[in-house]
Amino acid sequence: MELFIIILIVAIIIYIVFYFKSTINNICYKEPEYFEYIGKEKGPTILIVGATHGNEPAGYYGIKEYMNKLNKQEVLLKKGKIIFIPSVNYCGLQLNNRNHNTLGDINRLYRDIEDNNIINKLIIKFSKSSDFIIDFHEGYDYAHMSDTTLGSTITPAETEQSLQIANLVINNLNKIINIDYKKFKINYNFKINGTLREYADINKLNYILVETTGQNNIQPLNIRTEQCINIINTVLENYNMIIKI
Numbered sequence: 001m002e003l004f005i006i007i008l009i010v011a012i013i014i015y016i017v018f019y020f021k022s023t024i025n026n027i028c029y030k031e032p033e034y035f036e037y038i039g040k041e042k043g044p045t046i047l048i049v050g051a052t053h054g055n056e057p058a059g060y061y062g063i064k065e066y067m068n069k070l071n072k073q074e075v076l077l078k079k080g081k082i083i084f085i086p087s088v089n090y091c092g093l094q095l096n097n098r099n100h101n102t103l104g105d106i107n108r109l110y111r112d113i114e115d116n117n118i119i120n121k122l123i124i125k126f127s128k129s130s131d132f133i134i135d136f137h138e139g140y141d142y143a144h145m146s147d148t149t150l151g152s153t154i155t156p157a158e159t160e161q162s163l164q165i166a167n168l169v170i171n172n173l174n175k176i177i178n179i180d181y182k183k184f185k186i187n188y189n190f191k192i193n194g195t196l197r198e199y200a201d202i203n204k205l206n207y208i209l210v211e212t213t214g215q216n217n218i219q220p221l222n223i224r225t226e227q228c229i230n231i232i233n234t235v236l237e238n239y240n241m242i243i244k245i
Helices: 002-028 058-071 090-095 118-128 160-174 196-202 221-238
Strands: 035-038 041-049 075-077 079-085 132-139 153-156 207-213 242-244
Touching (some): 035 058, 041 118, 058 075, 058 132, 058 207, 058 221, 075 079, 196 207, 207 221
Parallel strands (some): 041 132
Antiparallel strands (some): 035 079
């Protein structure tokens, strides 16, 4: 009798573990939620993505706050289209994990292959139809203080427009940053295979990789969120797409 009870308990535990693992996989392994805003006039399409790495949340909060401004009509989209993907890695964001629970590092899987996963396929599809891409990430320190971090850098793709906008973004950001070592700078680091940045270069897409300094909350989230909002504003203003109320 005691053996039967032990076996029953073990069976129940195994069932619960597999049930929750299956449930989590079903939640995580699906297309990320995305939102489209369309202006009255024709214009460029801007793709803005955040939280590819779940422990880098500033882009998510910056995007959500900017969407809130559009919803409240504090900012009016007069032309073009914006595609927001606030949390590419939804489950990682909820668990504060860098990687996706089944795919690993999503930012190593950008390839034009038929059997690619549903998340990278969606972002690739939007990327190909966009005039500009903003890709929000977070570093663990300030690049002016350390050569081993991308924190507080903007990395442009290899197009003239990418570099022009990267410089414009940095100039606007640094106007509101008073401490020199916290200022942003252009980054020209070596490429990493499978990243969205590499994909943009291969396909000659206009793109910037944004790395705020924020991992492990090295600076307050509200500061990083405001930096993301500043960047979105700068890009949209560059394309003459918005009116601020």
